Amino acid sequence: MADALTTARGTWARWPAAVRVGVLYVAARLVTAGFFAAAAAASGPASRFGADAGVGDLLLGWDAQWYWFIAVNGYPTTLPLTDTGLVAENAWAFMPLYPYLAAALGTVLGGWPVAAVVISLVSGYAAAFVLYRLLRLRLDRSASTWAVVFFVAGPLAGLFHVAYAETLFLVWLFLALSALVRRRFAWLYLLIPLMGFTRPGVLAFSLLLALYGIWRWVQRRRDPLPAVQVVHIVATGLLAAIVGFSWQVIAAVVTADPGAYLATELAWRRNWIQEAEPHFFPFDGFLAATAFWSSMWGWPVWLGYVLLAALVAAAAWALLFSRSVRRLGMEMRLWSASYLLYLLAVFFPQSSLFRLLVPLSVLWGALAVPRHPAWRIGVLLLGLAGQWWWIYNMYGLANTIWQIP
Structure with missing residues (x-):
């Protein structure tokens, strides 16, 4: 046997x-x-x-x-x-x-x-x-x-x-992260638009590139940062930001409504919260949802905020100090932090939140x-x-x- x-x-x-x-x-x-x-x-x-x-x-x-x-x-x-x-x-x-x-x-x-x-x-x-x-x-x-x-x-x-579209997005994302780790920046000029027009989330990749550039700059004595790489990091970061906002511009041009995309996204929020005049502020979705779900579940609102703060603190601790997560490398840690910050800034959490966490699948490596x-x-x-x-x-x-x- x-x-x-x-x-x-x-x-x-x-x-x-x-x-x-x-x-x-x-x-x-x-x-x-x-x-x-x-x-x-x-x-x-x-x-x-x-x-x-x-x-x-x-x-x-x-x-x-x-x-x-x-x-x-x-x-x-x-x-x-x-x-x-x-x-x-x-x-x-x-x-x-x-x-x-x-x-x-x-x-x-x-x-x-x-x-x-x-x-x-x-x-x-x-x-x-x-x-x-x-x-x-x-x-x-x-x-x-x-x-x-x-x-x-x-x-x-x-x-x-x-x-x-999730699995198609993951192909582009994992390829882009691989290109970043290998420092084959030229591939990002193709992969970033593919990501951006497959599923929302490419703005998180722009944030990743900004944080990555800062990290490389701080580490430049140990890990040389050639001028050509600086150009690629800045250019691809800007490209990701442009692609991330381009769909809003396209929607505005086609519909002749400057707020078409934002109003469309807020339409889904009204399934839970009725707003006379829908509005968007960064991070407001999570705060509003915390109050909403706390009231729905019969919790004190303050307890909901405490639990939200605890979850954010736990995620930050894992990305900063967990030995298993640190073994994945700085690029994957920065991606995870960028994407979580992106979700906190733009999303109204409900049961779809589970699906939206799939781009964090690189963290399976830590487990x-x-x-x-x-x-x-x-x-x-x-x-x-x-x-x-x-x-x-x-x-x-x-x-x-x-x-x-």
Whole structure:
């Protein structure tokens, strides 16, 4: 038995990384497919999908409908309004690369729905492989492999199946982080626009480049900072900022409304908070949501603020002092800090917050560093349990207020 196990491990180790990641990815996708089948069977009259939901209905539900609408109809030139005259939810909240790519691929794959799911699945594998290569720059093969296992089988692994832009965004993001770590800055001029027009979040990458430039400048005596790298860091940081704000400009030009994009984003907030005159201030969303959810759950508002401060402090401590996180390297730590700060500045937290944390998947590497098998198996089991909980709630129960992916 021991000889057979040793032989199997030796064979596994000799396989190319792309094959090993592929085997893990396919195995994880079979588990997730079973979870979706069970969630479809559990869908009832109170669910968004109804009592007769099939797996296909779930994969094409929620925001996938908006991507489908964009692929078929494009973006509105006149913003739709509610009965009270406020801007209603509309397609300008979603970036164009994913729906249009699926529309193009759908011409040879039998339609947009099939192509959209195929893109998510294929992009998921590509993201897993690039994540492995990225983590191997800092971690050993065992830790990098386990990090990929946590990634492909974790709580948000349902996103590899649904018609969302997340996995395509992760491919660009992991490639961009890899380029930054390797200091191959020229690739960022391509990857930043791809990120920016796939999903919101590229402004966090602009912040990352600003912090990275400061860090490199401080470290320049130990780690020389050539003038050409200074130019690339500044130029790509500015490019990320320009791309990040460009969609607002495009929406304003097409609709002839300077506030079109912001008003569109605030339309979703009205599902929870009714505002006579919607407004946006950085970090206001988290503060308003803390008060809202505290009142909904019967907590004192001050307790909600204390818990929010504790979460922020815990995240800051982990990024600054956790030995496992520090092993990932400064680039991945700065990305995680930049993205968390971005979310704090712009997002109104509700159940979609879980999905929006997926770009922090590089941090799976920190959880994979401890070598004890019991730890890694425990993290994997918790990830699978969280995955079922997320799929069952967001796609089985699928309540339009409390369970939104």
